[in-house]
Amino acid sequence: MAQGKVGLKKGDNVLVISGEDKGKSGKIVDIFPKKSQVIVEGVRFIKKHMKPTQKSPQGGIVTQESVINVSNVRLLCNKCNKPTTIRRERTKEGKSVRVCKKCGEIIDRV
Numbered sequence: 433m434a435q436g437k438v439g440l441k442k443g444d445n446v447l448v449i450s451g452e453d454k455g456k457s458g459k460i461v462d463i464f465p466k467k468s469q470v471i472v473e474g475v476r477f478i479k480k481h482m483k484p485t486q487k488s489p490q491g492g493i494v495t496q497e498s499v500i501n502v503s504n505v506r507l508l509c510n511k512c513n514k515p516t517t518i519r520r521e522r523t524k525e526g527k528s529v530r531v532c533k534k535c536g537e538i539i540d541r542v
């Protein structure tokens with residue numbers, strides 16, 4: 433599986449559990465399994481200096497969402513609303529799903 437041990441998917445709600453953005457939560461908008469990094473909507477912005485272009489001859493500073501290491505985030509269970517870790521289970525149909533370790537509910541849509 434391409435997701436590897438990250439166990440997270442785009443669209444998952446996560447809570448930041450350590451680092452400067454601790455306590456913030458948001459939706460995963462991008463994921464980089466090889467680097468174990470995610471981009472979370474509305475969390476952690478970096479300022480980027482832009483070179484002057486024809487459109488903005490002054491150049492300028494833009495803010496951009498930045499990556500967070502997956503070890504700094506926890507999946508927020510959409511059933512019990514708690515930060516949790518997951519285990520994998522197979523449904524009767526043989527589909528691999530993620531199960532919340534806190535409440536035991538299946539997190540993925542099946």
Ligand SMILES: [Zn+2]
Pocket residue numbers: 509510511512513514516532533534535536537
């Ligand atoms: Zn749960």
